[in-house]
Amino acid sequence: MIGRVRFGRTELQVSRLALGGYPFGGVNRARGWDPFTAEGKAQAIRTIHAALDAGVNYIDTAPSYGDGQSERIIGEATSKRRTQFALASKVGYRGLSASDVRASIETSLQRLQTDHLDVIQFHGGMYEPQDVTHILSEGLLEELLRLRERGLVRATGFTVEEPWTARPLIASGQFDMVQVRYNLIYQSAALHVLNEAQAADLGVAVMRPMTSGMLQRIASYLAPEWQTAHDLYDAALKFVLADSRVHCANVGMRWPEEVQRNVALVESFQPNFDMARLPRLTAEIYRTEDQKEN
């Protein structure tokens, strides 16, 4: 069975491999993928069951994934298995009032066929100072806290693509978790946000752990000889799991075979080096290597 870890101060116990919900709302006809068709939906539901059957117990989705389709499919697949996993969804903030936030979350709950979200995240890319003010001081965070009192949501968090822009949100002390972009080719979070999240005892989920296929696509142009089977996917997943500051990786998986492959990797992987300690700045690299010589 896949290992579980404490998800920071949320006190959830989460599997290190989590199911990212984007594919259940995204169409890719070139790959024969359309979750808006009956067959596509059935395929997505099979993948969700494969993940839960294999011990994945955290699912991440958002109302914007296919204009609610990801939430609808997850709701349909899991309504009878709701106690077996933690459910995370999201809510916007730009141009939204507190009552818009409440309405969005209530609609998510209906689509997801549940009475509560274990995690609610502000759905962010890059937080401008005015976004931080809007969230923290103009009623949005307060609304989440009211919904938490009513039991509609449990842990509070946010997602962030450009990690440094999340620093004021972490420093506010108001959140329980963060979902951050961090992977083999985008390591900005390693320098600050992952340390700050760990110090604040936040749950840390990683988005785009497989680089959203970017590393693999770039390699197919520049170094096609690297593409031996699934090596680049495996290396990407191992990289985030080998960082002691990361609790779980939200991987986008469309097919049960992908779930099974990733579960097998997570079950067998024993990191022999903590990527949190990887020297990333030139002076650190010189110092570390110089110390090895002496």
Ligand SMILES: NC(=O)c1ccc[n+]([C@@H]2O[C@H](COP(=O)([O-])OP(=O)(O)OC[C@H]3O[C@@H](n4cnc5c(N)ncnc54)[C@H](OP(=O)(O)O)[C@@H]3O)[C@@H](O)[C@H]2O)c1
């Ligand atoms: N701002 C935000 O909140 C935000 C932004 C982005 C993502 N996210 C979350 O993070 C999740 C993951 O992001 P993502 O889907 O962009 O990136 P990802 O997980 O890094 O990459 C997904 C890609 O990896 C492939 N893949 C997965 N396992 C594989 C395996 N074993 N072998 C070969 N290929 C494999 C998938 O292939 P196929 O295409 O063949 O299925 C897919 O193309 C999303 O679903 C979402 O939940 C959140």
